[in-house]
Amino acid sequence: MRDILATPWFWWSVVVAVGLPVALVALTEVHNALVRRRSYLARPVSLIRNYVLPLGALLVLLIKATEITTEATPVRVVATGFGFVVLMLLLSGLNATIFQGAPEGSWRSRVPSIFLDVARFVVIAVGIALIFAWIWGANIGGLFAALGVGSIVLGLVLQNSVGQIISGLLVLFEQPFQLGDRVETRWIPGGRVVEVNWRATHLDSGSGVYVLPNSLLATEWFINLSLPRDNHSINLVTMFSTSDSPDTVSAVLTEVAERLPQLRAGATPSVAKGAAGEYTTTIPLRGPSDDAAARSTFLRWTWYASRRAELHLDDAADGFPTAEIEQDAGEVLRQSLRIGRTDEELLTPYIRVVRYGTGEPMQQPGEVPTSMMFVISGRIRLSATTEDGATVSLRILERGDYLGQSTLTREPVRASATALDEVTVVRVEREHIETLVMRNPLLMQDIGRAIEERKVNVQRALSAPRVSAPSSNR
Secondary structure, X not given: OHHHHHOHHHHHHHHHHHHHHHHHHHHHHHHHHHHHOOOOOHHHHHHHHHHHHHHHHHHHHHHHHOOOOOOOHHHHHHHHHHHHHHHHHHHXXXXXHHHOOOOOXXXXXXXXXXXXXXXXXXXXXXXHHHHHHHHOOOOOHHHHHHHHHHHHHHHHHOHHHHHHHHHHHHHHHHOOOOOOOEEEEOOOOOEEEEEEOOOEEEEEOOOOEEEEEHHHHHHOOEEEOOOOOOOOEEEEEEEEOOOOOHHHHHHHHHHHHHOOOOEOOOOOOEEEEOOOOEEEEEEEEOOHHXXXXXXXXXXXXXXXXXXXXXXXXXXXXOOOOOHHHHHHHHHHHXXXXXXXXXXXXXXXXXXXXXXXXXXXXEEOOOOOOOEEEEEEXXXXXXXXXXXXXXXXXXXXXXXXXXXOHHHOOOOOOOOEEEEOOOEEEEEEEHHHHHHHHHHOHHHHHHHHHHHHHHHHHHHHHHHOOOOOOOOOOO
């Protein structure tokens, strides 16, 4: 017994027999904990548990326990496998600790993928060379010398091309722009970045995609119109008649800007009065890609809003409504309210025929309507928003339908109304509707029934289960 205890192989065998299972159990628990936390270190720990420890234990048994010489082929084969898994562990560990999960904006997150690929190739080449040199006794000095001389010759021959590639890679490493940014160069007045690779940057100008070599961007100036982030806005100048009230004009422009779908969340537009009827509206946007759409929508909606407010955009007079449209408005009122000529004549002095542009909001959830609107032409979509932000369509209003009936009960509406195309409506203020329904109890019952029906429709639409469309594998 004492002879066995005195032999060197016994204690190495005990260390492997006891230490390997304990280490495997401990690493399994660590790996499971990292997987639950979705940590990037789970893969390196898995490599250690599944490959490094077993091969290392086998190598110890071969060299120390069985006392086989390191020159033997089985030992060299196992050592080579152990060297390869250690090399894989080194690559995986460096990638997990340095680059994966790097904070946004840090130098680690800005390293281009091609740099990582080159670094991996160098580490693999050096690691394989050291494995063959230490384990198999290969002479790699001549190989490195040949590679060094060849690299110098190749660099001298391709110095211009290599210099352009390096310049482009430096642009990628610095990352002065991101996908979706708008970039202005000396050759392109403005383009959206749609692709960036190691050779070139692709800019979509709206009329085509320009492919600019990164080496060109590294040596020439360019402007990133998307910087600074979350601070982009546009200024739109509109002209009104000097006889229009500045406060009214500012209120109308602000209301139009606040309802733009491109408006940045949490931001507030502003209006500045200039000289001779000039007004500058500053609209914060989500990014430069929304400039064209926001500009077009704002100017289009301002045309309609200014005429509803009886303002004179561009100092122009409005000949709307015509006699035919006014006659049509009276007919719609008679049909919708089921009133006679006498009631219509009493309402005529107090009605207004107005228009809304395509996509323009006509009613927002939470608003208390101050008037009722009766559709003469066009279509209006009623919709509601669920708690998770989904939009549910309720109904399409067409000629003869009305909107804003809760003005009589002074209740805030729960549905939003949006013009699907140019909509013409006849608007009657609350006090005149109240006077009319007081003389006509049946009309009051009809409007009250319509209010309850729309409440029920909104509640039913919001509580109905929504089934997502199945994904297609084709």
